[in-house]
Amino acid sequence: MPHPKILVVGCGSGREAAVLANDLGAQVVGVDIKSDFDSGARMHAQLQHGDATALDFPDASFDIVFSYHALEHIPDYHKALSEMHRVLRPSALYCIGTPNRARLLGYIGGGSTWTEKIRWNLVDLRARLRGRFRNEFGAHAGYTSSELAGILLGHFATAEEVTAAYYMELYGRHPRLLAMILRSGAGRFLFPSVYFIGSRQG
Secondary structure, rough: OOEEEEEEEOHHHHHHHHHHHHOOOOOEEEEEEEOOOOHHHHHHOEEEEEEOOOOOOOOEEEEEEEEEEOHOOOOHHHHHHHHHHHHEEEEEEEEEOOOOOOOOOOOOOOOOHHHHHHHHHHHHHHHHHHOOOHHHOOOOOOOOHHHHHHHHHHHHHHHEEEEHHHHHOOOOHHHHHHHHHHOOOOOHHHHOEEEEEEEEOO
16 A cells, blocks of 8 residues: 555554654654644654544545553543544545553563553552452553453454464564463453454455
8 A cells, every 4th residue: 555544542642643754655644632743753643632532534534443441541432432433435445553451461562661660550450359450440451351352343344363473573582481471371361451453344
């Protein structure tokens, strides 16, 4: 697909949108409920304030919708997914990822400090012990693989999990360890996030 038009829903600072624009040679639009965008990212992607549940774009505007670690923060996530479906062209694709609610540990990667990672995991543990480790209770919980698959299939024609492929690419320097995790099925609890791709229509 030459020069695809990509929408990033929940783009945060916009750096991810800028990476997509550069790596894919794409026209990228990023929207977020906050508007404190990175000035460097603005040079590569169109970044704007926007509500995921009321996207300000015409129907069938984009070739790809990309949304990582945003859905769990949106109370009316069904409305947000309906909007993503609406702005996708009929043959278009989506890429959606969230934290894995079944994870044993989270916040493994990224630029945060070890102190922050430990503190956030303790917050998650307390929420689990209180039976409140769910997005609607304000926890940074995300969804299990089966939960997210069911949600996505309620809005899109297909939903293919690519979590294993994502982590194989990210941690490819440890192929034996990853193969063991995949064979044992432990990835269900060890992978901190879950990722899906799919199509607007079959």
